[in-house]
Amino acid sequence: LMSISDLSPAEFTRLVLNASSHKKAVKDAFAAGQVPPKPLHGAMTGKTVAMMFSKRSTRTRVSTEAAVQLMGGHPMFLGKDDIQLGVNESLYDTSVVISSMTSCMVARVGPHSDVTGLAASSTVPVINALSSDFHPLQTIADFQTIHESLSSVPSPDGSSLGLEGLKIAWVGDSNNVLFDLAIASIKMGVDIAVASPTSYGIPDSMRKTILAAAEGVAKPGKLTETTVPEEAIKDADILVTDTWVSMGQEEEAKKRLKAFAGYQITNELAKRGGAKPNWKFMHCLPRHPEEVDDEVFYDKERSLVFPEAENRLWAAVSALEAFVVNKGKIL
Ligand code: CP
Ligand code: NVA
Numbered sequence: 001l002m003s004i005s006d007l008s009p010a011e012f013t014r015l016v017l018n019a020s021s022h023k024k025a026v027k028d029a030f031a032a033g034q035v036p037p038k039p040l041h042g043a044m045t046g047k048t049v050a051m052m053f054s055k056r057s058t059r060t061r062v063s064t065e066a067a068v069q070l071m072g073g074h075p076m077f078l079g080k081d082d083i084q085l086g087v088n089e090s091l092y093d094t095s096v097v098i099s100s101m102t103s104c105m106v107a108r109v110g111p112h113s114d115v116t117g118l119a120a121s122s123t124v125p126v127i128n129a130l131s132s133d134f135h136p137l138q139t140i141a142d143f144q145t146i147h148e149s150l151s152s153v154p155s156p157d158g159s160s161l162g163l164e165g166l167k168i169a170w171v172g173d174s175n176n177v178l179f180d181l182a183i184a185s186i187k188m189g190v191d192i193a194v195a196s197p198t199s200y201g202i203p204d205s206m207r208k209t210i211l212a213a214a215e216g217v218a219k220p221g222k223l224t225e226t227t228v229p230e231e232a233i234k235d236a237d238i239l240v241t242d243t244w245v246s247m248g249q250e251e252e253a254k255k256r257l258k259a260f261a262g263y264q265i266t267n268e269l270a271k272r273g274g275a276k277p278n279w280k281f282m283h284c285l286p287r288h289p290e291e292v293d294d295e296v297f298y299d300k301e302r303s304l305v306f307p308e309a310e311n312r313l314w315a316a317v318s319a320l321e322a323f324v325v326n327k328g329k330i331l
Contacts, residue, residue, distance in 0.1 A: 001127045001323055002116055003134040004180045004216075005209060005214025009187040011330040013161055019144045019311065019318035026317075028071065036070055040317065043317060043325045047103035052082040052118075053129065055108050055247045058310045060129045060137065064106050067316035071299060071325070076102070083322070093120040104324045110248060125323040132176060132248075133206070137286050139180040140315035143188065143210055143241075145308040149280060150237060164189035169236035169275070170293055171195045171229045172263055173256075174202045177242045177284050179210060182223055186213040190221040195232035197259045201225055229263055233273025239265055240282045241291045257290060265292040280304050 004012060026036045035041050043138040049068045053061065061077065068075040075247050080086070085094045091114060098105060105325040107126060109115045112133035128136055142162060149164035168185055174196045182202075185192040194202065202210065202225060214220035226232055233239060244260045245253045271280055281296050281303045289297075297303055322330045 001125070001136050001319060002112075002119065002131075003209075004126065004136050004139050004183045004187070006136075006215060007187075007330075010079070010085050011157075012140075012184060012187055013159065014165075014330045015315075015318045015322060016139050016143045016147055016161055018321065019140060019314040020148060022317050022321075023144075023311070023314040025224045032328055039325075040071050040321065042072045043321065044068060044071035044103070047073040047324065048101070049075050049106055049320070049324070050098045050102045051075055051077045051106045052083065052085065053077065053108040053130070054086070054110060054114075055130070057108055057129070058098045059309055060108060063137075063316040064313035064320075065155035066313055067320055070317060071320065073103070073324075091117045092121045094118070096123075098122075098305050099124040104320065108299070112258065125328065127319060127323060130176060134180045135177050136179055136180050137315050137319060139184045139310065140319060141285070141308060142181060142282060144311045144315060145185055145192075145282065146175070146238065148252050148307070149304055150316035161188055165191075166237045167191040167193065167235055168238045168240055169193050169229075169232040169234075169273075171232055171265055171269075172241040172260065173200055173244050175242055178202075179206055181210060181240070182210045184212040186210065186223060187223060188218055189217070189219045191224070191232075192221060193224045193226065193236065194310070195226050195229040195263070197225055197263065200256075200259060201227070228270060228272035233275045236252060236273075236275045236279060238280045238282055239270060239275060239296075241265055242284055243286065243288055244291055245288075260290070264290060265296055267295060270296075279300075282308055 029037050066077040095118045104124050105126045106129045107115050107118055109131050112131040115128045115131045147161045182192050244256050272281040283305050
């Protein structure tokens with residue numbers, strides 16, 4: 001799983017619905033003092049998942065470790081100073097060796113080509129845990145969160161997330177988190193409007209990849225782009241942002257903070273832009289106050305950030321079940 005673009009709309013929908021139903025089943029079982037119910041209990045017994053992280057992580061690390069453990073497997077965390085990769089050993093050699101001893105690699109890398117390179121020489125499934133271009137596990141959790149909070153389908157009918165016609169406004173940097181979110185939005189019939197400062201918009205090659213998500217979709221969501229936050233926010237159901245300075249861009253921090261002035265999400269901005277009255281707020285975290293103020297971020301009604309973070313666990317369970325336990329069959 002390199003990106004949401006690897007998935008058909010039906011497969012993406014199934015991953016999200018599975019995440020949501022596993023969440024309920026496991027929480028009910030834990031509340032009753034029981035072990036996780038079938039089919040999760042023991043589904044990964046004897047399996048090791050190598051977690052190769054070249055960057056920091058709270059949510060992705062904890063959710064992946066907890067998900068593997070929940071299914072009875074062993075998560076093996078390999079930070080950048082733990083293995084030979086990139087210092088003494090090539091991507092190819094590392095991938096061949098690690099995949100000969102484990103059942104899955106979950107990799108957080110710099111350039112996207114590093115995770116596709118690992119996958120190309122691996123004999124086991126590889127899951128992208130964040131690259132320069134995509135963050136598919138985050139997007140599964142995001143759509144689970146939107147589905148659980150805003151779905152028009154009262155009880156999921158098993159084939160739809162019930163999100164068609166919603167509008168997401170992304171205000172901030174055009175980055176890895178946005179790209180997979182936009183691909184999923186188009187596949188799910190959700191409109192997505194992106195407001196980024198000049199020079200921080202979607203790169204041309206990435207726009208092509210995002211728009212290709214509409215192929216074969218009866219009613220794809222629409223992508224619009226602007227440099228004016230108020231334009232993107234108009235009639236939006238959900239306002240989303242992410243850090244203005246992603247990991248690896250620390251040296252550009254000063255320049256970026258200047259370029260993004262005026263893009264902070266606040267109640268005033270939402271009102272000025274004409275967001276829907278009950279608009280919700282989302283952020284993948286970690287969060288800095290410059291991109292969203294405390295009033296919005298900690299608003300118990302509007303802000304979905306903590307359920308969104310929790311859903312990372314259920315997204316990880318769903319993805320590992322599909323790619324490792326069911327060997328790529330998304331059932
Ligand atoms: N959202 C997310 O991926 O967070 P971490 O960087 O803490 O894993
Ligand atoms: N865009 C951020 C996301 C972190 C989860 C980064 O790449 O650092």
